[in-house]
Amino acid sequence: MLTAVDHVQLAAPPGSEDALRAYYTEALGMTEIPKPPALAVNGGCWFQAGSVQLHLGIEESFRPSRKAHPGLRVRGIEAYADRLAAHGAKVVWNHDLPGHRRFHSEDPAGNVLEFLEPGR
Template sequence: MLTAVDHIQLAAPPGSEPRLRTYYVDALGMTEIPRPPALAARGGCWFQAGAVQLHLGVEVDFRPARKAHPGLRVRGITAYAARLEAHYAPVTWDDELPGHRRFFSTDPVGNRLEFLEPTD
């Protein structure tokens, strides 16, 4: 029986870890968490905020996820969007999901991310 999502894995090109750290730590406010030694040699980085974990794994033939994406709930979505914009991250608002305010952004390697907050 499924009980929760443990983490979301996104791909990234080799050598992109410094740009990913800037975005996921500085812009999104996540904390980088250590990877198990057996996995650390593969490259990439892992981030966490509360119970949310995003793992960025190196993929040599990398192509960004432009449609598939994690949907991340936030509190104070207007302020959160402003935070991303202050870090030069794109913010594209979308009003097509009833009962939510939401926007999309992309990380420095082009992966799509959705940020949403219920309005009810």
């Protein structure tokens, strides 16, 4: 029986860790968490906010997916969108999901992220 999603892994190109750290900690407000030493040698970085973990792994022939993405629930979606925009991230609102407010954005590697808040 499944009980929860432990983490979501996204890929990123070699050498992108500094840009990812800035985006995930400053723009998204996540905390970087240490990778186990055996995995840290592979590069990349891990982030956490509450029980949500996003792992960014380095992929030599990286190409961002245009469709696959994590859906991240937020509280105060307008303020969150404003926060991302203030950090230079593109915010694209989408009104196709009944009962939710949501927008899409991209991290510095081009990974699509969906942010949603139930209601309305």
